[in-house]
Amino acid sequence: MIYLTRKCEFSASHYYHSPELSAEENLRLYGKCANLNGHGHNYTLEVTVRGEVDPTNGFVIDLKDLKEIMNREVVETLDHRHLNKEIAEFARRNPTTENIAVYIWRRLEPELKVAKLHRVRVYENHDLFVDFLGEA
Amino acid sequence: MKAYLTKRYWLSASHRLHSEKLTEEQNRATYGKCNNPYGHGHNYAVEVTVGGQIDPASGMICDLGELDCVVAREVLERFDHQNLNCLPEFREAVPTSENLCKTIYQILQPRFRAAHLEKVRLEETSMNSFEYSGGEEGNR
Numbered sequence: 084m085i086y087l088t089r090k091c092e093f094s095a096s097h098y099y100h101s102p103e104l105s106a107e108e109n110l111r112l113y114g115k116c117a118n119l120n121g122h123g124h125n126y127t128l129e130v131t132v133r134g135e136v137d138p139t140n141g142f143v144i145d146l147k148d149l150k151e152i153m154n155r156e157v158v159e160t161l162d163h164r165h166l167n168k169e170i171a172e173f174a175r176r177n178p179t180t181e182n183i184a185v186y187i188w189r190r191l192e193p194e195l196k197v198a199k200l201h202r203v204r205v206y207e208n209h210d211l212f213v214d215f216l217g218e219a
Numbered sequence: 220m221k222a223y224l225t226k227r228y229w230l231s232a233s234h235r236l237h238s239e240k241l242t243e244e245q246n247r248a249t250y251g252k253c254n255n256p257y258g259h260g261h262n263y264a265v266e267v268t269v270g271g272q273i274d275p276a277s278g279m280i281c282d283l284g285e286l287d288c289v290v291a292r293e294v295l296e297r298f299d300h301q302n303l304n305c306l307p308e309f310r311e312a313v314p315t316s317e318n319l320c321k322t323i324y325q326i327l328q329p330r331f332r333a334a335h336l337e338k339v340r341l342e343e344t345s346m347n348s349f350e351y352s353g354g355e356e357g358n359r
Contacts, residue, residue, distance in 0.1 A: 101276055112277060114284055177278030181222045185273065210227035211283075218221040 086201060087143050088131040091153050093162035096123035097178040100167075121165060126183070127206040128157060130191060134198035144198040156190040180207045184215035192217065223337055224280055225268040228290055230299040233260035234314040237304075258302060263316075264342040265294060265323060271334035281334035289330050294323055316341050320349040328353065 098121045099113040109117045116122070130153055134143045164170060166178035172186050184205045192200045206212040235258035236250040246254045253259070267290055271280040298306070303314035312318045320341040328336045342348040 099278070103276065112282065112284075179273075179278035181224065181273045181280055182278045184222060185220055212225050214223040214225070215220070216223075 084133055085136055085143050086131055086133045087146075087149075087198065088129050089146065089149050089153065090127060090129050091150075091158055092125060092127050093158050094123060094125045095161050095164050095166050095178075096121045097166040097173070098122065099177045099179065101177070121167070124207050126161075128153070128187060129202075129204040129206075130187075130200070131202040131204070132195060132198035133201040137197075144195075148197075149195075152191065152194045156194060157187055160190070180205050180211065180213040181215070184213045188215050188217055220273050221270060222273055222280055223268055223270045224334075225266050225340075226283070226286060226290070228265045228267070228295060229262060230265060230295050231260060231262050232298050232301050232303050233258045234303040234309075235259070236313055236315060238313050258304065261343050263298075263319070265290070266338075266340040266342075267327065267336070268338040268340070269331060269334040270337040281331075289327065293326050293330060297326075298323075316343040316347070316349045317351075320351045324351045324353060 097116075098119055099116040100109055100119060101112070104112065130149070132144055132149065136143055161170065161183075166173045166183070170178070170186075173182070176182055184203045187205065188200065188203045191203070201216065203215045204212055205215075234253075235255065236253040237246050238249070241249060267286070269281055269286065273280055297308075298319075303309050303319065306314075308322050309318070312322075320339055323341065324336065324339040327339065330336075336353075338350055338352040340348055340350045
């Protein structure tokens with residue numbers, strides 16, 4: 084078994100809001116992220132796949148294919164978007180880094196056939212990231 | 220659904236690696252420049268990883284504000300801009316990054332309830348880092 088990781092970046096805006104909470108409770112729970120005008124991040128995504136090395140080409144996955152899948156499923160979908168307003172998944176669910184990682188996992192997992200998706204790591208910035216490994 | 224969140228913090232501290240169990244010569248041989256008598260310092264990066272279920276209402280596995288408060292109160296205020304050798308935590312133990320990493324884990328571990336402390340990773344410099352996830356052998 085070998086693991087391969089590829090990175091890409093996307094920039095998007097979002098805010099956090101729970102409709103069942105009052106404005107004060109939202110502010111207490113989410114701090115500056117509760118500003119309904121939104122704010123943005125440069126996200127870095129690390130996608131790790133795992134599999135056996137193909138004896139013919141020496142690859143665990145063709146990087147061109149992985150790059151194309153990540154571009155189509157993540158970058159073209161999320162880059163320069165307002166996550167709450169433009170991504171249906173986040174109309175009623177907060178686009179937290181945790182939920183973004185799960186969302187990306189669900190888009191990538193069915194597309195990866197040769198190598199299996201092992202981990203999605205989403206950096207909101209240099210000092211905060213979330214790992215999702217498909218665990219229930 | 221279970222996810223893992225990692226947040227990175229910074230602290231600057233000085234230390235001198237010197238073991239009372241070794242002779243002067245053995246200390247110099249073991250620790251090299253780190254045994255220089257007046258100590259030296261690092262900017263340490265502390266990565267705290269917590270794991271837990273994503274709360275369906277908030278979309279988060281823990282309150283980030285609370286995480287910041289706990290780490291600031293328990294770790295940064297205790298170690299930032301200090302000489303580690305002078306602190307009670309290192310009265311018996313040499314303040315290597317192994318021991319600092321383990322100490323930070325042991326201080327933080329009981330503070331988490333909703334989310335579970337999975338791992339503490341300590342970067343002494345960009346060239347070396349240390350990880351501790353509890354237990355004698357570590358879990359991950």
